[in-house]
Amino acid sequence: MxxxxxxxxxxxxxxxxxxxxxxxxxxxxxxxxxxxxxxxxxxxxxxxxxxxxxxxxxxxxxxxxxxxxxxxxxxxxxxxxxxxxxxxxxxxxxxxxxxxxxxxxxxxxxxxxxxxxxxxxxxxxxxxxxPCQVLSDIMTVIECKGGYQGLNVAWVGDGNNVAHAWINAASVLGFNLTLACPEGYQPGEEIVQNAKCKVQSAGGGVIRLTADPVEAVKAADVINTDVWASMGQESEAEARKKIFAPYQVNAELMAKAHQDVIVMHCLPAHREEEITDEVMEGSHSVVWNQxxxxxxxxxxxxxxxxxx
Known part of the structure; x- marks a missing residue:
């Protein structure tokens, strides 16, 4: 251990x-x-x-x-x-x-x-x-979906520290993970490649990167997002708002996913930026249990x- x-x-x-x-x-x-x-x-x-x-x-x-x-x-x-x-x-x-x-x-x-x-x-x-954030997130997925095997998890937004933890989790547990991030804001290449190698050797799920949020959520059972500017990136916040605007988790994007999709946000949330108030307070949201x-x-x- x-x-x-x-x-x-x-x-x-x-x-x-x-x-x-x-x-x-x-x-x-x-x-x-x-x-x-x-x-x-x-x-x-x-x-x-x-x-x-x-x-x-x-x-x-x-x-x-x-x-x-x-x-x-x-x-x-x-x-x-x-x-x-x-x-x-x-x-x-x-x-x-x-x-x-x-x-x-x-x-x-x-x-x-x-x-x-x-x-x-x-x-x-x-x-x-x-890492601890994603452990409790997956616990929430298990409670809502009965498990994680075979699920399609989508990450929409910045390829940040939480995204990295989701990538590592997928490489160990074997669920499918698609990350939609703007060019230049994708997860660390070494982390992604290591995870893909681990998945291939273990015969697990698929880890994919895309720049298209619709592609990421169209078969999703779980949609994840996070703030567009993390702690220490405050000086980039205004520029990031423009770059990430197409990656907002809103009703239009939700309509592309499964009807029983759950939406997660590790908080704190900047409402009406990465996620709308409507989605965060809606029936698909599990952020408070999370x-x-x-x-x-x-x-x-x-x-x-x-x-x-």
Missing amino acids: TKDILTLLELSKEEMDNLFQRAIELKRRHKQGIRENSLSGKTLGLLFDKASTRTRISFEAAMVQMGGVPTFISAKDTQIARNEPIKDTARVMSRYLDALVIRTYSQSTAEDFAKWSSIPIINGLTDLHH AENKLHLHKALLEMLILR
């Missing part, structure tokens, strides 16, 4: 399936009022460089609901901000904590923490990957890693 979750490639299909099953069980038990204590006496650190609503709160609540204690650490308030080496900070935090969630800019920062830590390091978002499921998937993930 892996020590860290830096990308979804650290997990096998069996491990992911076990996570989904446990998360769904924990959600059911939570709704029944059953209290958990498997992480009693354990402490989770959250070391964040970037703003967060859902990731921070869901990890903190997850740890509390499993009987443990979370502690939030703003990176700017630590000695890291005064150039203490990661290898020093990581080894010290390993003496205090049982696991650490990192939300930062560079993927290499998370990798360095994993290298020097003796405790599990969990990627809570970097500019390159957002957001809730971060809590339950994180409980299963923390339990798996801390008690490994």
Whole structure:
């Protein structure tokens, strides 16, 4: 079993399936009022460089609901901000904590923490990957569709960190994934090629890129989108609005998909940009269940890693 979750490639299909099953069980038990204590006496650190609503709160609540204690650490308030080496900070935090969630800019920062830590390091978002988000997204797909095998998943918009995590998930789990992104804003070529090679060797689904959102959604069971300008790209926001305008998830695009398609957005959403208010509040939207499921998937993930 892996020590860290830096990308979804650290997990096998069996491990992911076990996570989904446990998360769904924990959600059911939570709704029944059953209290958990498997992480009693354990402490989770959250070391964040970037703003967060859902990731921070869901990890903190997850740890509390499993009987443990979370502690939030703003990176700017630590000695890291005064150039203490990661290898020093990581080894010290390993003496205090049982696991650490990192939300930062560079993927290499998370990798360095994993290298020097003796405790599990969990990627809570970097500019390159957002693995935990997609785990809870797939849990939502399973709840809505009864599984993921044979499904057609569409990604419409920027080929960003969440798109990268969906690509990795498809390469491990074998569902079909089509990503519609404008030229120049497609996912990382190395990530795509590695995923395609993994799919071919495993005999799984198909991963395709297109510039046409209609082509991506025409057979879709699931439609995903995200903001057009991620954190750190605010200066590009106005230019991106023009480039991405044809990629808006709206009623016209939805009409091209299956009648029972579900629509997902990892939030926060810029309504009337990447998704219309009509679609986000409509009958196909599962964004609120999707957001809730971060809590339950994180409980299963923390339990798996801390008690490994």
